[in-house]
Amino acid sequence: MLDWYPIFLKEMLQFKRKLLRLGYIFSAMMAPIIYLITFGLGLGRTVTLSGGVDYLTYLFPGLVAMSSMNNSYSWVASTLNLSRLYFKTFQIYIQAPINPFSIMIGEVLAGMVKGLFASLLILFVGFFLPSGFKINEIFVLALLLNCFMFACLGVITGMITKSHEDTATYSNFFILPMAFFSGTFFSLDRIPHVFKPFIYIMPLTHTNILIRKNFIDTEALLSLFAVLFYCFLFFVLGYLLIRKYNE
Amino acid sequence: MIKIENLSKSYGKVKALDSLNLEIKKSEIFGLLGPNGAGKTTTVKILTNLTKPESGLCFIDGINVLKHPQEVKRIIGVVPQENNLERELTVYENLLIYGMLHKVKSLKKRIEDILSIMELKDKKNSIVNTLSGGFQRRVLLARALLPEPKVMFLDEPSIGLDPHIRRELWQIIRKIKTEGRTVLLTTHYIEEAEALCDRVGILFQGRLIALGTPMELKKNVGEYVVEFFNENGEFISEVCQSREEAYEIAKKRSNGVILRKSNLEDVFVKLTGERIRKIER
Ligand SMILES: Nc1ncnc2c1ncn2[C@@H]1O[C@H](COP(=O)(O)OP(=O)(O)OP(=O)(O)O)[C@@H](O)[C@H]1O
Numbered sequence: 345m346l347d348w349y350p351i352f353l354k355e356m357l358q359f360k361r362k363l364l365r366l367g368y369i370f371s372a373m374m375a376p377i378i379y380l381i382t383f384g385l386g387l388g389r390t391v392t393l394s395g396g397v398d399y400l401t402y403l404f405p406g407l408v409a410m411s412s413m414n415n416s417y418s419w420v421a422s423t424l425n426l427s428r429l430y431f432k433t434f435q436i437y438i439q440a441p442i443n444p445f446s447i448m449i450g451e452v453l454a455g456m457v458k459g460l461f462a463s464l465l466i467l468f469v470g471f472f473l474p475s476g477f478k479i480n481e482i483f484v485l486a487l488l489l490n491c492f493m494f495a496c497l498g499v500i501t502g503m504i505t506k507s508h509e510d511t512a513t514y515s516n517f518f519i520l521p522m523a524f525f526s527g528t529f530f531s532l533d534r535i536p537h538v539f540k541p542f543i544y545i546m547p548l549t550h551t552n553i554l555i556r557k558n559f560i561d562t563e564a565l566l567s568l569f570a571v572l573f574y575c576f577l578f579f580v581l582g583y584l585l586i587r588k589y590n591e
Numbered sequence: 592m593i594k595i596e597n598l599s600k601s602y603g604k605v606k607a608l609d610s611l612n613l614e615i616k617k618s619e620i621f622g623l624l625g626p627n628g629a630g631k632t633t634t635v636k637i638l639t640n641l642t643k644p645e646s647g648l649c650f651i652d653g654i655n656v657l658k659h660p661q662e663v664k665r666i667i668g669v670v671p672q673e674n675n676l677e678r679e680l681t682v683y684e685n686l687l688i689y690g691m692l693h694k695v696k697s698l699k700k701r702i703e704d705i706l707s708i709m710e711l712k713d714k715k716n717s718i719v720n721t722l723s724g725g726f727q728r729r730v731l732l733a734r735a736l737l738p739e740p741k742v743m744f745l746d747e748p749s750i751g752l753d754p755h756i757r758r759e760l761w762q763i764i765r766k767i768k769t770e771g772r773t774v775l776l777t778t779h780y781i782e783e784a785e786a787l788c789d790r791v792g793i794l795f796q797g798r799l800i801a802l803g804t805p806m807e808l809k810k811n812v813g814e815y816v817v818e819f820f821n822e823n824g825e826f827i828s829e830v831c832q833s834r835e836e837a838y839e840i841a842k843k844r845s846n847g848v849i850l851r852k853s854n855l856e857d858v859f860v861k862l863t864g865e866r867i868r869k870i871e872r
């Protein structure tokens with residue numbers, strides 16, 4: 345049952361070493377701080393949103409969603425890629441008498457920890473800024489699901505990439521556009537109708553809808569289902585790729 | 592203990608294994624020799640579940656490797672050609688994680704035991720990256736031995752080690768054998784095969800071109816070797832069946848002739864060289 349634990353443990357041991365190097369935390373905080381300053385404080389002063397919400401309050405959950413996506417995804421995608429192709433340490437899991445399912449769980453949980461850690465950093469920074477943002481249950485649920493979803497997607501790219509450069513390519517094609525076009529920085533109402541289908545296909549869009557809700561309405565429910573669907577899809581695909589491993 | 596039947600595997604157009612047949616007995620050290628790209632690592636990878644063959648069967652301790660990989664994984668240990676320790680973790684952490692993956696019983700004690708057997712006690716808390724190549728190999732071996740496997744696969748275990756460390760490693764491998772484990776090792780170092788292996792097989796382009804004890808192979812190819820420089824200054828090395836034949840050749844040379852007993856290297860060079868010449872024709 346706990347076959348996934350050694351895999352998770354290994355990632356955590358490595359993560360711990362990373363954290364101990366002080367530079368890591370500062371560099372991890374860099375991106376969110378820059379976003380908060382440029383978009384929140386700089387640009388934000390000129391933006392008015394319907395319903396009297398100030399921009400920082402709007403932006404904040406979006407940044408958490410984006411950052412948790414980035415970190416869960418890229419950590420898993422890049423460590424898996426490196427350990428599979430260069431260090432060959434992934435082969436140890438394949439050669440161990442454990443189920444591919446356990447390998448999947450171990451990798452995904454580790455990715456979630458990274459995503460949650462990055463989110464905590466932003467929440468910490470946000471604590472010092474004047475905004476009306478408050479954490480509620482829906483926020484926590486959306487955040488957890490988002491980390492899970494993108495950690496699973498990380499496994500998929502980690503398993504199919506043929507070189508480390510590929511990781512950046514996938515990231516530029518899928519993750520980067522998603523970060524900007526799925527409601528992180530501006531409301532989806534402002535997007536022209538022709539683009540809407542594309543926007544609503546992106547998984548992060550639904551996290552962004554969900555993470556800003558104070559109560560569950562129809563829109564929230566639909567987005568919750570969309571997120572759950574992607575979680576399921578990515579998990580199964582990742583699992584199958586691990587099971588099919590063949591050099 | 593290991594049985595391979597008609598095993599074939601290609602990577603694109605390259606035939607890495609071409610219907611290989613081989614049987615390895617219990618508690619023997621079997622050496623797989625062969626030039627670069629002969630298919631040694633491919634054989635090990637198939638037997639250790641990293642890749643699947645196109646056709647053929649293989650069994651370890653009677654278990655079908657392709658049908659019941661999980662059961663096979665419980666009884667084998669692997670030292671891969673490329674060092675795949677977690678370089679940023681300590682020796683202890685590497686062993687801990689591997690032991691957990693393989694569900695080793697009373698793991699902490701077992702780790703202490705293996706550390707002292709392999710004389711790694713004072714390296715326990717060193718980060719792998721800070722260890723020399725020789726120590727890293729030892730950690731790889733310790734890791735593979737942790738779950739007490741019945742069969743060990745050592746893919747070029749002594750590559751890149753200095754002669755002294757290599758001999759230390761040989762001692763460890765001999766010890767593994769005396770514990771009743773079966774060892775399949777691949778190597779480029781002929782003297783390693785002679786020093787360690789009960790039997791050797793020479794692999795060439797995915798096919799086994801010779802099989803037997805080092806002694807048998809030397810007998811088959813010729814027990815004597817004459818070496819000299821010819822008129823054009825080329826180095827010639829001729830393998831002969833008998834001492835008399837070798838004398839005949841040596842007599843025709845005026846100076847600088849060496850007459851010696853053959854070794855496994857001569858067998859290797861002769862057999863693989865013949866094949867290469869055949870292909871060129
Ligand atoms: N992943 C791969 N993709 C494509 N070709 C491969 C792959 N792995 C091995 N090969 C090819 O298969 C053949 C056998 O390779 P293998 O690694 O088994 O040889 P080897 O005997 O272990 O050689 P070496 O002594 O250099 O380690 C080689 O021609 C090699 O180029």
Ligand SMILES: [Mg+2]
Binds near residue numbers: 631632633672746
């Ligand atoms: Mg090899």
